[in-house]
Amino acid sequence: MNLSNKRWFQVLVGFILVFLLIYLIYITRFIFDPLFKYVGAVAFPFIAAGLLFYLTKPILKLLMKYKVPKLVAILLVFILIIVVGYVFTIFVIPIAQDQYTRFINNIPSMIKGAEDVIDYIQDNQKIIPDEVYNTIDNIMANLQTYFEGFMTFLLGFITQVIGFVFSLVLVPFFLFFMFKDGDKFIPFVTQIFEPKKASNLRNLLRKIDHTLSAYIQGQLLVSLSIGIMLFIGYLIIDLNYALALALFGMMMCIVPFIGPFIAVIPAVIVGVFQDPMNVVWIALIMIIAQQIEGNFISPNIMGHVLRIHPLTIITIILAAGSIAGFIGILFAVPFYAVVKTIIVHFWETYQDTRKNKEDALI
Incomplete structure (x- = not known):
């Protein structure tokens, strides 16, 4: 058999061509700068609209199931989003902002309380080695610096969020056309392919859509x-x-x-200063919440669509965090889920093709 007809050789050539394409794009990236800038400009409103699209798509489908015209159903979904946003802005954000302000104002007294506890331990306990005290003293001496650095990071993050707010103007337009013409995307993409390949691509795109829908709806809910x-x-x-x-x-x-x-760290810190026993109650609350979520909520919302091992998730998050920071952590798992869906689809296609050829030879 000719070497070029062997499957492993074709896969190897495919990988080489892909890497060559990536390398050529890299060395000629100056040509693509305008494209990258355009993508960067529309990335946030597109992603935000995509999240809202997947979150509210079940509501749109439910309305259309009861014979509500599509444009009317889209309008009702937009009204629902506006009402939820209004209620959140009027009743939730002011209370949370007030609590956050009081928490920030209370931090100096919390730091002073921690210093008093450390001083008491140092004065009444001689078993702990001096190196431990030196480390504690160093941490306490720089605690204010650490906090100021965290606040600088937080203010920078808030500044970026404010910049994103200006992009929110585009989100309703993106979301409207996703609702209106979303079902035309797959036929548009597959129309240039022959029927068999078009059918295969349609199945792949539907699987990707199902994976993204399960992850986004599931994780946010x-x-x-x-x-x-x-x-x-x-x-x-x-x-x-x-x-x-x-x-x-x-x-x-x-x-x-x-x-x-990460979610319980601030609660534990606040609880310790309010009443040390609160640490036990906070841990118990999180355990109960996690058990309810793991045994009842996640199985019914996500099902077994993703099927990603926890160790795999940890590895992906650590790698993505070191490469792309917090943004990488947010998008690493859905990106991996989509890539896994694509690989599994092509592997199943290959297995089916191989089985059909074997059946034809029998």
């Missing part, structure tokens, strides 16, 4: 559920800044697997 459960739990134990801490926990839970661990 899971985060919302955990945020509500944390808020209820914090109210029960009368934790200070309950709403702000629950909102922080909800946002952090968007990050798969490691998000819940």
